[in-house]
Amino acid sequence: MKNAVPGFDRYDLYRRAVQSPEVDVRFIRDTYVELTGRDPKVLREDFCGTFAISCEWAKLSKSYKSIGIDLDPEPILYGLTHNLPQLPRSMRERVTIHQANVLAPDLPTADVICAMNFSHYIFKQRNTMKAYLLNCYSALNVGGVMVMDCFGGPACQQANVEQTEHRDFTYIWEQVSFNPLTNEALFQIHFKDKGPNGRTRKHNNMFTYDWRMWSIQELRELMQETGFRKTHVYWEGTTRNGEGDGIFSRVEVGEECEAWVAYVVGEK
Ligand SMILES: C[S@@+](CC[C@H](N)C(=O)[O-])C[C@H]1O[C@@H](n2cnc3c(N)ncnc32)[C@H](O)[C@@H]1O
Helix, strand or coil: CCCCCCCCCHHHHHHHHHCCHHHHHHHHHHHHHHHCCCCCCCCEEECCCCHHHHHHHHHHHCCCCEEEEECCCCHHHHHHHHHHHHHHCCCCCCCCEEEEECCCCCCEEEEEEECCCCHHCCCCCHHHHHHHHHHHHEEEEEEEEEEEEEEEEHHHHCCCCEEEEEECCCEEEEEEEEEECCEEEEEEEEEEEEEECCCEEEEEEEEEEEEEEHHHHHHHHHHHHCCEEEEEEEEEECCCCCCCEEEEEEEEECCCCCHHHHHHEEEE
């Protein structure tokens, strides 16, 4: 249990440093509407962790339901005690959580399935990623849509540390290693905050990700092989000073950049 330090809540800092579920759900809904012309009703959030996206989805419309799936009981319990109680009862009733492996058969069906925060990078073998996509394809309703985020660029092919200051804590994203033979990469999240005595303290290795860096093309090809009718890439626009502007649009050619984030989307 990595949360046992007094006054320190790793899931809370992770949420504030990394997640934007209110932005994610709008992107997911708008993409579904753009591609299908219909309104999605059921979202399945794979690798849901504390299921922040599932909770936000329930806020978007009275007719929306969400299903979160994660293997690990710890983040699920955190979501049940911290995120879900923040919703009014009528919304809570539309959120269902399953502790399960996303590779398991007979998972709940949905109009749209999302795999976010690069969680699917946990699969190291092509066959496993293919089995996962096949599972999603089978569980999607007719005309359903799969949304996966991904990241890459030369900056992600070497060890490096990136530090971001927040009002009351520091977020540290460390890439520990990269193996160019396999594209495997190890990442860790650390935090710094002030303890009860006002002294700065460091919380090392609060989250660890042992991933394979998948390319957009690999994911698209696997989607095609598993039956998806069409695949699309949504690429982030840039501000005048060259930063990502948070606006993603459909492209067939990306811009060269040191580090990028994009979405790969498949239509059943
Ligand atoms: C990078 S975290 C992302 C959590 C959350 N989606 C978010 O955006 O912050 C990855 C999550 O995937 C879960 N996970 C890893 N392998 C899984 C599997 N095979 N099936 C279901 N969940 C899995 C982990 O327990 C963890 O909560």
